[in-house]
Amino acid sequence: MDAVIKKFSSQTDKPETHDKGRPSQAEVEAAVRVLLRWTGDNPDREGLLDTPKRVAKAYREMFSGYHMDPAEELGRTFEEVAGYNDLVIVKDIEFHSHCEHHMVPIIGKAHVGYLPDGKVVGLSKIIRVVEIFAHRLQTQEAMTAQIAGVIQDVLKPRGVAVILEAEHMCIAMRGIRKQGSTTLTSTFTGVLKDNPEEQARFINLVRGAK
Structure with a gap:
């Protein structure tokens, strides 16, 4: 990494x-x-x-993410996966972004997974996608949807799952000034969107449940 x-x-x-x-x-x-x-x-x-x-x-x-195309990062895929078609998850991707309302930091981790449909992408490319969107002015909700959306649009997997957990300095440094509070956002696409069992499995894998 x-x-x-x-x-x-x-x-x-x-x-x-x-x-x-x-x-x-x-x-x-x-x-x-x-x-x-x-x-x-x-x-x-x-x-x-x-x-x-x-x-x-x-x-x-x-803010270099404005000059990079996340879709290009996902352009090279691999089909030699020996028939693997289960969840691929990259978790604990640390990121730093900036709140578009006050331009102060958002610091957190992203957990990204997808169900491949015959092809996979290099794991580092998932990290790059997170970094590109993070290097823009953001809301956490929008960033969550953007990561899932570009992976779904480019790779066309059977489904995508994204969870972001982050601390917002606009809460910690100004206004209510509460340090340590964490905001959690998630989104699911494709077959994961309407399948609570698969969503729970993704969350359990991210959390390290046995």
């Missing part, structure tokens, strides 16, 4: 090309300076001189 994350991170270090209509590096840095002044601090003091540049670089990495 470390190799997958390293590959993902390396793509975010590429020089940014200026898309038409997209703010330039200078405009982004100027906006950060405005925010620094708005907080009451002085963007010209020594500790903040390079902060606008650092923030722009960090945002380029944290």
Whole structure:
């Protein structure tokens, strides 16, 4: 998994090309300076001189998912599976995203499974799909549906199951300020959608039940 994350991170270090209509590096840095002044601090003091540049670089990495296509990650499949047609599950995929309402972190784990229909995809590709959607402004509900949707649309398995569990810093850091609370979302597609027994089996496998 470390190799997958390293590959993902390396793509975010590429020089940014200026898309038409997209703010330039200078405009982004100027906006950060405005925010620094708005907080009451002085963007010209020594500790903040390079902060606008650092923030722009960090945002380029944290929101790099907008420039990646999760469907492309699922494009290469394998049919030599010796007749295997049961659940394939990748669990405990750690992710960091950002709430689209307050732009503060969402930190959690994803558990993704699918019932193959004659073909499977490399396990690292499932992780990549989670990472791509996580590197966008999100709600947890939307991210859960997006992961399941693209796997269903591209792989066309018999069914997909996705569970996300995450802590939202918009709850922990502001507003009600309750640390440690976890939000759980799940979605099922295909034959898993209307089969409570299969849903329970997926959950038991994710939770490590014997």
